[in-house]
Amino acid sequence: MKLKLDHSVECRGETAFTLAEALVALTIVILSSMALLLFNLYGIAEATKQTLVANANDSARETIGHLMQDVRSAQTLQVGNGGLSGFTNVSGTNQGNSLYISNYVNSSASWIMYFYNQSSNATVKYNNCLVRTNYYGSGYSTNTLTVVAKNITNDSYIFQGEDYTGSDTASTIYEIEVYLSYIKTNYSSMAALSSTAPTSFYTIRTRIASRILQ
Numbered sequence: 001m002k003l004k005l006d007h008s009v010e011c012r013g014e015t016a017f018t019l020a021e022a023l024v025a026l027t028i029v030i031l032s033s034m035a036l037l038l039f040n041l042y043g044i045a046e047a048t049k050q051t052l053v054a055n056a057n058d059s060a061r062e063t064i065g066h067l068m069q070d071v072r073s074a075q076t077l078q079v080g081n082g083g084l085s086g087f088t089n090v091s092g093t094n095q096g097n098s099l100y101i102s103n104y105v106n107s108s109a110s111w112i113m114y115f116y117n118q119s120s121n122a123t124v125k126y127n128n129c130l131v132r133t134n135y136y137g138s139g140y141s142t143n144t145l146t147v148v149a150k151n152i153t154n155d156s157y158i159f160q161g162e163d164y165t166g167s168d169t170a171s172t173i174y175e176i177e178v179y180l181s182y183i184k185t186n187y188s189s190m191a192a193l194s195s196t197a198p199t200s201f202y203t204i205r206t207r208i209a210s211r212i213l214q
Contacts, residue, residue: 094161175209
C-alpha cells in the first residue's frame with residue numbers, strides 16, 4: 001500500500017512567513033529593543049543627575065555647618081583679605097575673601113581663619129578652594145588646613161560683615177553674609193575639572209550671626 005503525501009501549495013503557504021511579514025516582524029523587534037535601550041539610558045542619566053545634586057547638597061551642608069559652628073562661637077569677627085601668609089582687615093565696606101574669627105575658645109591667643117585660595121598654580125593643593133586654618137593656643141595643634149569648599153568660582157567677595165541693622169560699614173560686626181559660587185562636574189567618576197567637562201553651577205548665600213558677641 002502506498003501513502004500519498006500532500007505537497008499542495010496551500011499547505012506550504014500556511015506554515016511560513018512571506019518576505020514582507022519577516023521584514024515587518026524584524027522591524028518591530030528592532031524598534032522595541034531601541035525603545036527599551038533608550039528608556040534604560042534615560043533612567044541611568046536621571047539617577048546620575050540626582051546623585052550629583054545630592055552630593056552638591058551634602059557639600060553645601062558641610063560648608064555651612066563648619067561656618068555656623070565657628071561664627072556662632074565667635075567673640076570677635078573681622079572680614080578682610082588674606083591667606084597662608086596672613087590676614088589684612090579691610091577699611092570701609094566690610095567685604096573680602098577672608099574671615100577672621102578670634103576668641104574661639106575664650107582665649108585672646110586663639111583664632112580661626114577662612115580664606116579663598118584663588119591661585120592658578122596647577123601644583124598648589126588648595127587651588128580655588130575655601131580653606132579653614134586655625135590656632136588654638138599653646139599646647140594645641142596649630143595651623144591645621146581643612147578644605148571646606150572646592151571649585152569656587154566667585155568673581156566678587158565671599159564674606160561680608162554686617163551689624164544688627166544689616167549695614168556693611170559698621171565697626172562692630174555681628175553677623176556674616178556668606179556668598180559662594182562653585183561648580184561640579186556632571187560625571188561623578190571625573191577626578192578633576194577640565195575645559196571640556198560638562199559642569200553644573202551652584203550658589204550658596206546665607207547669613208550667620210554670633211551668639212555671644214556683646
